[in-house]
Amino acid sequence: SQTIHQWPATLVQPVGSPLSLECTVEGTSNPNLYWYRQAAGRGLQLLFYSVGIGQISSEVPQNLSASRPQDRQFILSSKKLLLSDSGFYLCAWSGTFSGNTIYFGEGSWLTVV
Amino acid sequence: SQQGEEDPQALSIQEGENATMNCSYKTSINNLQWYRQNSGRGLVHLILIRSNEREKHSGRLRVTLDTSKKSSSLLITASRAADTASYFCATESRDDKIIFGKGTRLHILP
Numbered sequence: 001s002q003t004i005h006q007w008p009a010t011l012v013q014p015v016g017s018p019l020s021l022e023c024t025v026e027g028t029s030n031p032n033l034y035w036y037r038q039a040a041g042r043g044l045q046l047l048f049y050s051v052g053i054g055q056i057s058s059e060v061p062q063n064l065s066a067s068r069p070q071d072r073q074f075i076l077s078s079k080k081l082l083l084s085d086s087g088f089y090l091c092a093w094s095g096t097f098s099g100n101t102i103y104f105g106e107g108s109w110l111t112v113v
Numbered sequence: 114s115q116q117g118e119e120d121p122q123a124l125s126i127q128e129g130e131n132a133t134m135n136c137s138y139k140t141s142i143n144n145l146q147w148y149r150q151n152s153g154r155g156l157v158h159l160i161l162i163r164s165n166e167r168e169k170h171s172g173r174l175r176v177t178l179d180t181s182k183k184s185s186s187l188l189i190t191a192s193r194a195a196d197t198a199s200y201f202c203a204t205e206s207r208d209d210k211i212i213f214g215k216g217t218r219l220h221i222l223p
Binding site: 036051057059088104107 | 148156161213214
């Protein structure tokens with residue numbers, strides 16, 4: 001069966017520090033991968049979307065970046081965090097066919113102080 | 114950018130009553146899905162309805178889709194305390210991106 005792992009679960013980082021959130025998927029190949037951000041009590045904002053290794057679509061301008069060094073690995077990064085980067089970050093995957101369910105990781109709480 | 118918009122933003126009902134949430138979207142879609150999120154957790158898939166379907170059922174859930182109005186509704190019948198959560202609609206556009214709405218916070222009162 002497929003599983004998705006996301007870490008760390010909780011992170012407190014000072015303004016200006018770097019960020020690295022990692023996500024891996026097991027039990028499937030060539031998944032579509034997503035990074036979403038959810039501000040407190042708000043909806044999900046699609047940040048990055050990847051259909052394959054090295055193929056990243058950025059949905060919103062920001063100081064975050066994403067990379068997909070391996071088929072089932074998706075990394076969210078920042079060189080210098082801003083206070084506004086605080087939020088709940090969710091990694092997700094889906095199959096490559098239309099109508100596939102999205103499966104979410106448990107999320108990473110990031111607080112920038 | 115947001116695609117789906119849920120309505121209402123928040124809903125409180127008595128246990129046993131039915132809860133109805135609506136979702137409107139802007140562009141043509143392949144399908145629409147509803148998800149549930151317990152506080153501070155990841156989202157869990159509830160049901161998917163394809164663009165050529167009008168209604169779908171799963172247990173106590175009933176979803177409708179009106180592509181002419183670009184809207185969908187989620188009905189939860191005979192609500193339970195455990196149904197308290199946030200509910201999101203997600204639309205899959207023609208380029209296969211999946212975009213979520215802002216969600217409806219549902220609170221079931223004992």
